[in-house]
Amino acid sequence: MLIVKKFGGSSVADKERIFNVASRCVEEYQKGNDVIVVLSAMGDTTDELLEKANDINPNASKRELDMLLTTGEQVSVSLMAMAINSLGIPAISLNAFQVEMHSTSRYGNARFKRIDSERIQHEIDSRKIVIVTGFQGVNKYEDYTTLGRGGSDTSAVAIAAALHADACEIYTDVEGIYTADPRIVPNAKKMKEISYDEMLELASLGAKVLHNRCVEMAKKYGVQLIVRSSLNRAEGTIVREGSRMEKLLVSGVATDKNTARISVIGIEDKPGVAFRIFNVLAKNHINVDIILQSVGRDGTKDISFTVAEDDIQDALKVLEENKDTLTIREIKHREDVAKLSIVGAGMMSNPGVAAQMFEALFTAGVNINMISTSEIRITVLIDERDMDRAMVAVHDGFGLGD
C-alpha cells in the first residue's frame, strides 16, 4: 500500500514532536507500506517569517513573501528526513521544485495544476520514506507560490492523487469528524465514515477540520481521506464516496457564527433588481450565502441575505455607495446571528427531516430567522446566543449521540 501522511505545523513544532511523527512514519514503513509524508512549517515559523517581512517592508510583494515563506516547510522536511534516518530508515526530503508541483501563477493563493510523480516514484521505488514540503508550488515563471489556507492538506491530496496512493491520512489534534462539536455537545460521536459531499458541507459550515479545497480535490480524484489524531492511535474518520450499507439520514450537526445578516429594505419590485444587488457584491468579492426575498408589497420588496462576518463592513460600504442605483430605501444588519446546519446524504429523499429539525428547535425555544437547503444540508439562521443550545437540541433530536 502507498500511504500519504500529512502533519501540520504543531505536530512538528519541536524535537519531541518531530520524533513522534518520525516513529509513526517508520511504523507504517515497517509494515511494508510505501510512505509519503507532507509537512507544514514548524510551529509558528510562518508567522515569525511574516513578522520579519513586515518589519522590512509592510507592503512586501506576494511574490517575495512566498519566496520567504517556502523556507519554512523546507526546514521541516529536512529535519524530518534526519530524524527518520536516525531511526535507521532511509528517507529523503523534497521541495516543490524537486517534485515539480506546478501551480497557477497567483502568489499567496495558488492552486495546483499538475504534479510530476516521477521523482517521488523514483525515491519510493528505492524504498525511501519521501518527505515533501506542503503549502508550496512552482508557477510557470519558475517561482515559488504558496497555496493559502489549508494548503498543506491540499498538497497531500494532490500528491496522493498523482501517485495513486491508497489513502491520504490527515493528522490533526482531533480524533476524526464528529456528529457535532464535542466541546459543545458532550455526547457527540466520532463518525466511522462520511462522504465527500457531506464533508464539504460540514467544512464550509464551520467544522474546521478539513478545508474545502482539499476535500474537493479528494472527491475529484477519488482519493480516500482519513482524518485522525497525531496524538494517539485511535481510528479516525474515513472520507470517501458514499458507500455505507446503512445510511444515516443525518450524519452531523455544524454551526458557524462567522456570519452576519444584511437586509435591504424597500427596493423596487421589478425584474433585475435583485440580480443587480448580488452582482455588485460579487464584483467586490463578497460571497453571499442564504438569501430570503419577501413578497412584493406596495411596489417594493425586501431582500435579506447573509455574508461572512469578515465581509460585513465591505458589504455595507458597497451597498451604501450604490444605494440609489439599487433603489434601496434602507439597509439593516445584524452580526449576532449564527448558522446551524444538519448534513446527511440520505436527507432530501426524506421530507420529514426538515420538520424533525424544526420541531427540535421549537421545543428548545430557538427562533428561526432564515432557512436554506441543499441536496444534503438544511441550514437555519438563528440568534448567536441560541447556538450551542440549538446544536445540542438538534443533535439529540436526531439521536446522533452515543
Added chain:
Amino acid sequence: MLIVKKFGGSSVADKERIFNVASRCVEEYQKGNDVIVVLSAMGDTTDELLEKANDINPNASKRELDMLLTTGEQVSVSLMAMAINSLGIPAISLNAFQVEMHSTSRYGNARFKRIDSERIQHEIDSRKIVIVTGFQGVNKYEDYTTLGRGGSDTSAVAIAAALHADACEIYTDVEGIYTADPRIVPNAKKMKEISYDEMLELASLGAKVLHNRCVEMAKKYGVQLIVRSSLNRAEGTIVREGSRMEKLLVSGVATDKNTARISVIGIEDKPGVAFRIFNVLAKNHINVDIILQSVGRDGTKDISFTVAEDDIQDALKVLEENKDTLTIREIKHREDVAKLSIVGAGMMSNPGVAAQMFEALFTAGVNINMISTSEIRITVLIDERDMDRAMVAVHDGFGLGD
C-alpha cells in the same frame, strides 16, 4: 555596466544592515548600472540551522544538511528584495533552482559546473535588481548542494562570469587587500591593484579576505574582482590580470600560523621511499606543504614537511600506523611554527629578492627553519613567537609601508 555585488552574512545580519546594503545597491542602480546582488545567510543563521540539525541527528546526511542550510540564503534574498522594493526600486530574489546554478554532485562541498544566465538576464533586461542566493547549487539529481567555505564569493564570481559582468565587488569588513596585516603592521598600505596570481598566493598564505576558489575562478574567466568595505565608501583593491605600469617587486607580506612541521627520521635512503610517505598522506586527504629532505647519511635520510595544524593528529596517526612499511625510525613534530611569505609578480626575475628577505629576517634576529619558493612567492618557516616581529621587519625591509 553590469556589476555583481556580494555581501556576507554579517552585512545582512539585521534590518539596519539589510537597508545599508539595499541603499548601496539602489545607488549603483540609479547611476544607470545593472545590479546583481549575491548574499549569504543572515548573521549566524547557518550555525543555528546546523545546531538544529545536530540536535535531531548528529550524523545527518550531507544531502539533508544542504537541503536545510539553503533555506538560510533564501531568507536573506527575499528580505533584501523587500527592502529594495520599499526604496522604490524593482527587485527580485532568485534561488539556485531558479538561476539553474548547476554544480557537481558532492553535497557540502560542491563546485559549479554551469550557470544558466537566461533567467537573470531576463530580469536584468526588465530593469530589476536581481538578488541571488550565494553558497548553493543544484546537482544532476535536482538536489540542493552547498559549496563549502568561501562559497558565496565563488557564487558571485560564477554569476559574474556567466553574465559577462564588468566587475564583481566582494564586500568585506576590511577596505581591501593590504601589503601586510594592518593589525600587526601599522603602516601596512592598501593596494590599489593586485594580480590574480599574487592574490592566490596571499589567500593561501593566510590573508583570508578572499578564498582561493573564488580567485581561481575569477582568473579562469577573467572576472575583475574588487575587494571593498561594506561599512564605508573607500575605494577597494582591484584584483585582475597583472597590467600595472610600474610593477613592484614585492607586493605583500603574509603569515599563517595554522601550520605544523613533521619530521620523519632515519628512513631508508633509496628511491621511492619519499614517494610512499607522501602517497599515504595524500590517500588520507592530508595536504603537505613545504618539504625539506636531508642529504642521505649512513644509508638513511630525514624528511621534514609542513601540514595544516588541523591535520596534524591525522597525519601523525597515519604515519605511526605505517611506520614499519615506510621504514621510519622516529617521528617528530612541532606546532609552534608559522609561515611567512612575500608575494610579488616581478619577483623571480630578480634574484636579489630572496637575499633581501633573509637579510631583513637576520637583522631582526629571526631564525629560518625551512624555505620554499614559487614563481611569485618566497615562504619561510619560522618560530611562531617570531611571526609578528618578522612580518614588520620584512614589510619594512621592502619599503612597503606608507
